[in-house]
Amino acid sequence: SQTIHQWPATLVQPVGSPLSLECTVEGTSNPNLYWYRQAAGRGLQLLFYSVGIGQISSEVPQNLSASRPQDRQFILSSKKLLLSDSGFYLCAWSDSNGQYFGPGTRLTVT
Amino acid sequence: QKEVEQDPGPLSVPEGAIVSLNCTYSNSAFQYFMWYRQYSRKGPELLMYTYSSGNKEDGRFTAQVDKSSKYISLFIRDSQPSDSATYLCAMSVGTGNQFYFGTGTSLTVIP
Numbered sequence: 108s109q110t111i112h113q114w115p116a117t118l119v120q121p122v123g124s125p126l127s128l129e130c131t132v133e134g135t136s137n138p139n140l141y142w143y144r145q146a147a148g149r150g151l152q153l154l155f156y157s158v159g160i161g162q163i164s165s166e167v168p169q170n171l172s173a174s175r176p177q178d179r180q181f182i183l184s185s186k187k188l189l190l191s192d193s194g195f196y197l198c199a200w201s202d203s204n205g206q207y208f209g210p211g212t213r214l215t216v217t
Numbered sequence: 218q219k220e221v222e223q224d225p226g227p228l229s230v231p232e233g234a235i236v237s238l239n240c241t242y243s244n245s246a247f248q249y250f251m252w253y254r255q256y257s258r259k260g261p262e263l264l265m266y267t268y269s270s271g272n273k274e275d276g277r278f279t280a281q282v283d284k285s286s287k288y289i290s291l292f293i294r295d296s297q298p299s300d301s302a303t304y305l306c307a308m309s310v311g312t313g314n315q316f317y318f319g320t321g322t323s324l325t326v327i328p
Contacts, residue, residue: 141316150320151261151305197260203312205251208260 130198223319
């Protein structure tokens with residue numbers, strides 16, 4: 108069966124610090140991968156999606172970036188965090204039966 | 218106009234009630250429809266996945282799609298306190314494509 112992991116689970120970072128969130132998927136090959144952000148009381152905002160290694164599409168211009176160094180690894184990064192980057196970050200993968208989410212990382216920028 | 222509209226609620230029902238959750242959409246190209254359940258501080262969990270119009274049943278849950286009206290529903294029978302969560306609808310044009318989400322409906326089932 109497929110499993111998706113995200114870490115860390117929670118993170119508190121000061122404004123201006125860098126960020127690296129990691130997501131890995133097990134039990135499937137060449138999945139489509141996604142990064143979403145969910146702000147409190149709001150819907151899911153698609154940040155990036157990837158259909159293969161090194162192939163990243165950005166949906167929202169911002170100070171975040173994504174990379175896919177391996178088939179089942181997806182990384183979300185920032186060089187300098189803003190207060191507005193606080194939120195719940197979700198990684199997901201999809202196949203012909205739907206889209207599946209990881210447990211999420213709760214980021215608080217102080 | 219948003220691609221997907223969903224009433225945020227909150228919705229509060231007594232235990233045992235039938236719950237109806239709904240979404241409307243504007244893009245007639247959507248073919249795949251999903252419902253997710255999200256508990257507080259957790260990732261969304263896929264509940265139902267349907268293709269095109271019609272009904273799909275899984276235990277106490279029934280998903281209904283009416284493409285002619287661009288309207289989808291999730292029914293929960295014999296609701297339980299453990300059903301208390303936020304329910305998100307989602308849809309896509311094809312499999313593995315971008316997914317479009319509603320903002321979620323908050324449901325509380327009172328014992």
